[in-house]
Amino acid sequence: MRQRLLRSAGTMDGTHVDVLVDVDGTISEVGNDLDPGPDVDRIDLDGWLLLPAATEPHAHLDKAFLAEVVHNPTGDLIGAIEAMRRSRHLLTVDETVERAERAARRMAANGYCAVRTHADLTTEHGLTSIEALTEVRRRVADLIDVEIVALCGWPVTGPGGADQRQLLRTAMQVGADLVGGVPHLEAHGGSGTIAEATDFLLSVADEYRRPVDLHTDETLDPTADGLDVLASNVLGGFDLPVTASHCVSLGQRSADDQARTAVRVAEAGISVVALPHTNLFLQGRGHAPMPRALTAVEALRTAGVNVAAGADNLQDPFNPLGRACPFETAGLMMLTTHVSASDAWAMVSNHSARALGRAESPMPANGLVVGERADLLAVRAGSLREAIAEAPGERRVWRAGLERAET
Template sequence: MPDAAQLLTSATLSTGEIADVLIAADGTIAGVGSDLDARSGPAVTRVDLSGRVLLAAAVEPHAHLDKAFLAEVVTNPTGDLIGAIDAMRSSRHLLAVDETIERAERAARLMASNGYRAVRTHADVTAEHGLRSIEALTEVRRRVSDLIDVEIVALCGWPVSGMAGADHRALLRAAIDGGADLVGGCPHLEVIDDSGTIEAATDELLQIAVDLGRGVDLHTDETLDPSSNGLDVLAARVMSGFDLPATASHCVSLGQRTVDAQQETAERVAAAGIHVIALPHTNLFLQGRGTAPMPRALTAVDALRRAGVNVAAGADNLQDPFNPVGRACAFETAGLMIMTSHLLPENAWASVSTNSAMALGLDVGDITNAASTGGLGIGAPADLLAVPAGSVREAIAMGPTDRWVWRAGRRRLVET
């Protein structure tokens, strides 16, 4: 926590307003307004933010830290999703715990220095890989705990249903025992080789979540096939009594349906209280190859937002077989949400900050007046990012490398 209260003066908020932001001695946001300087008194430490945009710190809602920086080691010859999965399967013998720790820690520190307050990372839990990623990422979580919060989703392999899925179900339970926070999996992959159904896989994953008292974050409908209905299945199961936190990531197939069908599903998802994570980087790279006309390969962001769904955005993979590029930078993700989903810059930043924080269940404070505070919730931890720019649009467009980062009110310098 900071040693004394701080007043960040003359900051440009994401709304475009010039305001002061008061950080209390306990490291929380105590006020946002234009008259705080005169009311704060001489004991407050003042920091001049003239010429800088002050933003709520970013949250990465969907990463794969265990795969980060593998692009030069594991290549994806076909460039599609199955090609990436097959490349990882054939290269498991190259991925030891120690080197996974090194890569994942490097990625987490880079995120922290770029202005992320937290990251939710999926960790492969498969018959070929065992619990190596869980062991590596729990150690990374410990090492970077003072810089960035790390939440781990046990990403169960497939099949997960029926007799054939018994080993994966056992591994999933062991992963939670080993330190994972959430239950994850890919129900839509069950149908690839007729090993099961989306419904059966979803039921197994939710039952394990109930048994262990954990929320779920499922890779959902990561396909352009409009008939893939995992999001509808998940919404129905949640409405039938699953009362733990539920998140659906990807949801690409929804973007391939008619406008009316999108809205019907979106309203069910909103009623179920499911968070949806859009992942433009990886979906644009993997999906739609050889298809004409080329699809946009993203979930139906507009329909979901109209229905009241909390839509967050993440970068997914970082320089690996699923996405060979990426900078671990929320400005990059926000820019893609502007280009692919037609979000306004302020909404694009919300998708990588406040919305993502809500998807992870993080404290965002009182955001009832978010329109006047630029999304800086009163009472929330003062996890902030300030960059030289005249507006949030300019910050997203230029991605300035000169970044001032506050964590719980304390300005941090992070070694990457």
């Protein structure tokens, strides 16, 4: 690969720059009128907006496009879970591969360079999702990086959780990259607690030396304390990367409680993933007034927590909509949490990449981090606000400095 010079590109902060991409696929220089010499591939981006490419921090590729097959008549979280349980007999490895690959390719075409997907892992479902997503990861490796989280079912504690505990260990041996689980649902079907479930899941992560991404407090119950429990475990000595997804209950607490928890989460270095699509659909039914049902984004950001944003489910019983598009997620974050366009895009790109360990440095105003991998997205738009509003169809994607072919 030769050096590449992306010329006259518009950026997030309204400036125009040249971007030099080195032979190793990283951004080596950002400036005006760069002239690295003749032995460089020059790409004219006048009229294009150049952005850091998106990273999807939380997906369920194994459930994608099931909305017409698996119905959720109650429309809430437990209803969706029960609908999936009733339909497990319909889901095979082959048909899961077809749906999940279609979703991954759509994400790649829309500007994602990586996706972290949770894979259902229950005693009824076995390793079906793990096997399917492992195959999908192989098939799309030249288009998008796929991380697989073993989404452990419940209970995992006590005698009733023995089979589930063994299944999780098997999943870690046959293809899962991260340990996942749902501690706040531990009492459903068992007698364990959030703390006990969290302890077990972290112990397995430590056993296999893998990162952790837990579905945390996906409930409007303000007494759910899974995020606090998780922070305590990390501060107590757990030394692997940790992500907490959803964290809805934190948004139902007082401002003082939110601030106290946010400070501990920041101290622990836990990334938090907000998931507006699915939580807006599932949460708040029957509540008056109806809450927005997202985590406490402002309190977390004020405390210095790395807050990412993802789309979660894609046209399935948990969310009947979704376009696998980062502009959709960014727009929802602007509408529901009142962040700026630049902050919203940071949450679907740089912050999500940092949650996945794919980036280290915070994003500057123009969005282009010198020294980081050149994962870039160009769209026909005059501003970031316009791009988020319009979601332009004409897109160009560079992955580690190489422009990606059609997906």
